[in-house]
Structure formats: structure tokens, C-alpha cells
Amino acid sequence: xxxxxxxxxxxxxxxxxxxxxxxxxxxxxxxxxxxxxxxxxxxxxxxxxxxxxxxxxxxxxxxxxxxxxxxxxxxxxxxxxxxxxxxxxxxxxxxxxxxxxxxxxxxxxxxxxxxxxxxxxxxxxxxxxxxxxxxxxxxxxxxxxxxxxxxxxxxxxxxxxxxxxxxxxxxxxxxxxxxxxxxxxxxxxxxxxxxxxxxxxxxxxxxxxxxxxxxxxxxxxxxxxxxxxxxxxxxxxxxxxxxxxxxxxxxxxxxxxxxxxxxxxxxxxxxxxxxxxxxxxxxxxxxxxxxxxxxxxxxxxxxxxxxxxxxxxxxxxxxxxxxxxxxxxxxxxxxxxxxxxxxxxxxxxxxxxxxxxxxxxxxxxxxxxxxxxxxxxxxxxxxxxxxxxxxxxxxxxxx
Amino acid sequence: xxxxxxxxxxxxxxxxxxxxxxxxxxxxxxxxxxxxxxxxxxxxxxxxxxxxxxxxxxxxxxxxxxxxxxxxxxxxxxxxxxxxxxxxxxxxxxxxxxxxxxxxxxxxxxxxxxxxxxxxxxxxxxxxxxxxxxxxxxxxxxxxxxxxxxxxxxxxxxxxxxxxxxxxxxxxxxxxxxxxxxxxxxxxxxxxxxxxxxxxxxxxxxxxxxxxxxxxxxxxxxxxxxxxxxxxxxxxxxxxxxxxxxxxxxxxxxxxxxxxxxxxxxxxxxxxxxxxxxxxxxxxxxxxxxxxxxxxxxxxxxxxxxx
Ligand code: SF4
Ligand code: SF4
Numbered sequence: 141x142x143x144x145x146x147x148x149x150x151x152x153x154x155x156x157x158x159x160x161x162x163x164x165x166x167x168x169x170x171x172x173x174x175x176x177x178x179x180x181x182x183x184x185x186x187x188x189x190x191x192x193x194x195x196x197x198x199x200x201x202x203x204x205x206x207x208x209x210x211x212x213x214x215x216x217x218x219x220x221x222x223x224x225x226x227x228x229x230x231x232x233x234x235x236x237x238x239x240x241x242x243x244x245x246x247x248x249x250x251x252x253x254x255x256x257x258x259x260x261x262x263x264x265x266x267x268x269x270x271x272x273x274x275x276x277x278x279x280x281x282x283x284x285x286x287x288x289x290x291x292x293x294x295x296x297x298x299x300x301x302x303x304x305x306x307x308x309x310x311x312x313x314x315x316x317x318x319x320x321x322x323x324x325x326x327x328x329x330x331x332x333x334x335x336x337x338x339x340x341x342x343x344x345x346x347x348x349x350x351x352x353x354x355x356x357x358x359x360x361x362x363x364x365x366x367x368x369x370x371x372x373x374x375x376x377x378x379x380x381x382x383x384x385x386x387x388x389x390x391x392x393x394x395x396x397x398x399x400x401x402x403x404x405x406x407x408x409x410x411x412x413x414x415x416x417x418x419x420x421x422x423x424x425x426x427x428x429x430x431x432x433x434x435x436x437x438x439x440x441x442x443x444x445x446x447x448x449x450x451x452x453x454x455x456x457x458x459x460x461x462x463x464x465x466x467x468x469x470x471x472x473x474x475x476x477x478x479x480x481x482x483x484x485x486x487x488x489x490x491x492x493x494x495x496x497x498x499x500x501x502x503x504x505x506x507x508x509x510x511x512x513x514x515x516x517x518x519x520x521x522x523x524x525x526x527x528x529x530x531x532x533x534x535x536x537x538x539x
Numbered sequence: 540x541x542x543x544x545x546x547x548x549x550x551x552x553x554x555x556x557x558x559x560x561x562x563x564x565x566x567x568x569x570x571x572x573x574x575x576x577x578x579x580x581x582x583x584x585x586x587x588x589x590x591x592x593x594x595x596x597x598x599x600x601x602x603x604x605x606x607x608x609x610x611x612x613x614x615x616x617x618x619x620x621x622x623x624x625x626x627x628x629x630x631x632x633x634x635x636x637x638x639x640x641x642x643x644x645x646x647x648x649x650x651x652x653x654x655x656x657x658x659x660x661x662x663x664x665x666x667x668x669x670x671x672x673x674x675x676x677x678x679x680x681x682x683x684x685x686x687x688x689x690x691x692x693x694x695x696x697x698x699x700x701x702x703x704x705x706x707x708x709x710x711x712x713x714x715x716x717x718x719x720x721x722x723x724x725x726x727x728x729x730x731x732x733x734x735x736x737x738x739x740x741x742x743x744x745x746x747x748x749x750x751x752x753x754x755x756x757x758x759x760x761x762x763x764x765x766x767x768x769x770x771x772x773x774x775x776x777x778x779x780x781x782x783x784x785x786x787x788x789x790x791x792x793x794x795x796x797x798x799x800x801x802x803x804x805x806x807x808x809x810x811x812x813x814x815x816x817x818x819x820x821x822x823x824x825x826x827x828x829x830x831x832x833x834x835x836x837x838x839x840x841x842x843x844x845x846x
Contacts, residue, residue: 170707171707172707173704173705173706173707173709174702174704174709175703175704175705175706176705180704181704182624182625182626182627182692182698182700182701182702182704183698185689185692185693185702186689186693209818212822213818213821213822213825214821214825215822215825215826245686245687245688246685246686246687246688246689246702246703246708246709247685247686247687247708247709248686248687250684250685250686251686253666253667253684253686254666254667254686257666257667257668257684259665259666259667259668260804261663261797261800261801261804262663262664262665262666262690262800263664263800263803263804264664264665264666264688264690265666265667266804266807267666268666304822307818307822308815308818308819308822309815311814311818312811312814312815312818315810315811315814316807316810316811319803320803320804320807323800323803323804324690324693326799326800326803327660327663327664327693327694327796327797327799327800328693328694328696329796329799330696330788330790330791331693331696339799339802339803342803472698
């Protein structure tokens, strides 16, 4: 393993400061209680930390199981360069989810209680079991990379032998808990607005997770390619988007059919906060990206491809926010706007994940060796990994 | 090498199936236990007669005295006048509703607290069994189990459970029908405090009989709120004013809520098994399909060795 460089780059300095302010808010929250610094009330007991850190976080980390499945189970070898980064992101994402949850739970010290007091009638129980098991699985899937980085090659190989059962386990657990995040809201027919409420919510959560996992991998690959001055894997990610677009199309179809069949479509025609949020979510997050994905040139155009995928990411974040907050505003007769401290913790956690990602990229064998990269560019990339200018010689990275 | 891997896969699959089957068996047992649950006739409950309530809030004061907040504070009548709803400091509340009746302004008072649903959403939501439907009806809370996820607050269709937002080791708070008093043979504090018997305590069957008797006199709207809403509640309401005008959630159906989740969750074992089997099948297939070729894992390892 390489020695840590010192002094650290400016980008990492900024990330560290963001992490530090998040830690400060977290300490404040634990010292003075949830009421002291959050906007949570009895009407809105779930806020930003559940809607974004947990619900969106879990969905955005779905790339880990999707790509592990594509590569290890379906044996589509071409996707190999994407697997390790995806598993790494998923692992960091779930760590963020767990930290977010620790911060949000009223009694974080007994977070392990669901493991001993089984309540199979509770979606929250299923969720906590699956998330804790899957975080462990992700750690095991990630461990060969870590072990190799630490120079324990023999151990890494031993771990690697279990990768197929691990990948299967990961897929099973992910299917279960991605959907049970939706199941949580199936219990609230009288609270959640019927533009979102449907018994099919678990399926919708699963489908959107399947779509947003690869989309997130694409967005990350792009950011990573820019900051590390590596070529953007346009062909490969274009192929990946062929999978995403069919999942997304299926989702749109079933979503509309379900609304129509349940007689809720009329709700979308009444001008209201909910219908605006609904259109925004569906247009920006599903219809426009679908249009882009099916547009013939998108596969060869970095700008279009990344835009489409970024919109899918945005759409899923909006969807989770709508289900957890917007869809409840009318029935609760109250409004919830996250407090500064809530934002501060969330920003801190995201910064921590990015920092972890960038450190892992540099010090662990996550990315494949780049045979074609000019030595000079690689040296420059190492010296200033967070500098943003596109590399003149590698045209694939900007549109 | 190949053999070991295949063995591993097989072991993994067998392990999965075994675990899934065990889980399924457990779940089926739970379903049976649920079906066997006795009827609600013997459940303790309250009958609240809105036509009798004069809004003095003495029940709220008694409730507060019996259930002080975590700082030990008991609310005085002067504090109670300032309340705007349920909170962790007052587990009950008397809501004042201004109405126009026969051209004149009149007030109705609605005593509000947990309705002790017969099939409570909050209980099915709780991941650790901190909330329970006790044998005799009251829905009780065990703080020592609670992890503070607040799903119960999200789930309760009546918005009853509240949280101690001002505490660093908070509890969920809700009316527990004074079950510790009940165990000593006393009645709930609010019932004992009411000067006009607007709230009476009893078994659900007795309360329903009393309610039907009162409905005979012409002064009530012909409905018992809580008889069937969300599967029925142990707290029942009678009113001389339509419930809709009082802001009751009259749109609620008769179906209890917990089966909504259970209909999804009871498919989990089958789903998990199917997904596991399908993935294992695909993995074995891609392994066998091209015997000369290597699996993703193989190739990766070889490449690592080459490096
Ligand atoms: S009214 Fe709410 S808190 Fe009370 S038992 Fe029913 S679901 Fe639970
Ligand atoms: S907050 Fe406590 S009582 Fe409520 S659902 Fe969560 S663990 Fe159960």
C-alpha cells in the first residue's frame, strides 16, 4: 500500500471541512436531542435523513448488486471494469445509510434490537435485517480489494473464491430490502397521497432501484474519469444504459397503468402541489431520460448519456422525497422543511462517502490498470486528482 | 479448483433454501397464531359520548397526573388550555370544535387519545415489538425495546403516537389505557376524573350494548365511530353532531391496515428462494455453457495472477 501523501490536495481539504462540520452537527444532535436541531415534529417524524440518507441512499447504491449480478452471475465479462467501483460505491453508500440511520434513530445504542426481537409482521424489521446483512455482504465482496491493497494477496484470493455465493446473497438481500422500503409506505393508505400510494410500491421501489443503480455507476464513472483523467468508458456505459432504459420503460408503463387502473389518474389533472411534484418527478426523472436513452446518438455521446443517467438519479431522489414528505403534506396539514443541522449532517455524510471513494481509488486496486494512458498524464492525475479541467488528449471525457 | 467452486455454489444454494424454508414455516405459524386470536368482546375500552362532554378538560389533567412527562412535569388546567393537540407531554387532549347549529354558534368537544385499535397499525409497524396489543385490549409500549425509528408514528392512521423530541434518550408516548392501573383493579384516570360520565370504561361488548341503548334516544347520529373503522377500535364514540363535521376521519374503510403490509411480507420467503434459485441456476449455467471459457470470477483471478 502506498504512503498517504501530505499535504493533501485542495479538493480533499474541502471534503474534510465538510465532513468536520457534519461531525459537529452530529455531536450537537447527540448532546441535545433530535428536537434541538431538527425540524422533525410529531406530524413529520421522518425527514431528510430518512428520505435522502436512507431511502435515496439505499436506492443509489443499487449499482453494487446490479453489476455484481451482471458480471459474476450473468457472466457478461465486458462489464468487468465497472464491477469493483460499483461494489466500492455500494459499500460506502451503505455505510452512509447506516451512519444516517444512527443519527436519526432516537435510541441508536440499541440499533441491534431488531436482530433479537423478531417481528416478521413489520416491514421495518425486514428492512433492518436485510440492510445489516447486506452491508456485511458488501464488506465481504469488497474485502478482496482491501486485502490486496494491504498486500495480503493470498487472503484476497481466498475471499475471492466465495464471490459467487456472495453475489447471489447480495442480490437476494437487495431485492428484498429495496422493495421493503416501499412496503413501509403500503401501511399508510390514509396518509400518503394517492398519486404515490399503491400496493405496488414495493415493486416500484425495486424497479427504480434497478434503473438507478447503473445510472449512478455511469454518473460516477464520468466524474471519476474527469477528476482522475482517465478515459470515459462510453461504449460500455452505453451498453449498460440499454438495460436501464428497458427497466425504466417498464416502470413508466406499470406506473401509469396502475394509476389509471386505481382511478388515481384524475388526481394528476388537478393543479396542486402534489400534481406538480408528480409531473416534475416523472418528466425529469423518467420520460426525458427515456427519450434520451432511445435517441439513436445517445450511445455515442458522452454528454447525452451522462445527462440521461444523471436525470434518472435526480428522478429517484425526487421520488423518494415525494413518497416520504411531499405526499404527506396535505393529510398531515403541516409542512416540513429540513433544518440547517439536518442538511449539515447529510452533506457531511455525502462528503465522507466521496472522500472514501477518492482515497480508495488512489490507494486500493479498484480501477483496472490503464495500459494506454500516457505516463505523464497519469502522473499529473495523481498529483492533482481533483483538478477538473478535461484532459486535452483524451477526447472521450467531455462532450 | 472448479469442483470446489461448484461445491461452494451448491452449499450456498442449499443453505439458502434451508433458511428460506425455515423462515416460511415460522411465518406460517405466526399467521395461524394471528387467526386464532380471540374476539374483541372482552377487550377493555372506552365509550366517549360527545353529546355529554362539556370540555372541562379535567380528564386531561388527570391523565397528565397519571402520566407525567419525562421531566416529571404534571400539567395544570391553565397549561391545558394552551394545548394544540397531542404531544409527549399530554397523552390525551380535548379538541374544541366550533359549529353552526340551528343558526347559532355552538361548541362540541372531542376527547382525543389512542383508540386502541383491534388490529393496530402501530403494533404491526414496530420492528422490535415495543408496541403490543395486550391480551385484554390496551395497546402498550415497552420503552426498553424501542429503537426510536418512529415508524409507529408514521403508521398510526389517527396520528396518535408522539415522541419526546426534547429528550436525549427519547420514548414514544401514547395512551396505554392506564394499564398499570387496570391491573390493580382501578379504572383509567380520565374515566375517574370525568364529572359527567362522558367517558365510561368497560368491556367492548358492554360498551357496545350501552351505545346501542343510547342510540335509541333520538338525540344521536345513528353511528358508533370505532365500531368498524380500520377493523374496529376499543375506544368508541357517540355523537349528536355528524362525525364528519367534527373532523373525524369518516373516509376510513373497515379493512384493518396490518394485512396490507403482511400481504407483501408473507411473500418474502418465496420470493427470496425464487431469486436465490434463479441466480444460482444462471451462475451454474454460465459456468457450464462454455466449458472452455472461464467464469467472471475465474477470469478476474487469472488476470490478477498475470498482473
Ligand atoms: S390509534 Fe394509533 S396508536 Fe392507537 S392503537 Fe390504533 S394505530 Fe396504535
Ligand atoms: S419508534 Fe419505537 S415503538 Fe415506534 S415503531 Fe420504532 S421501535 Fe417501535
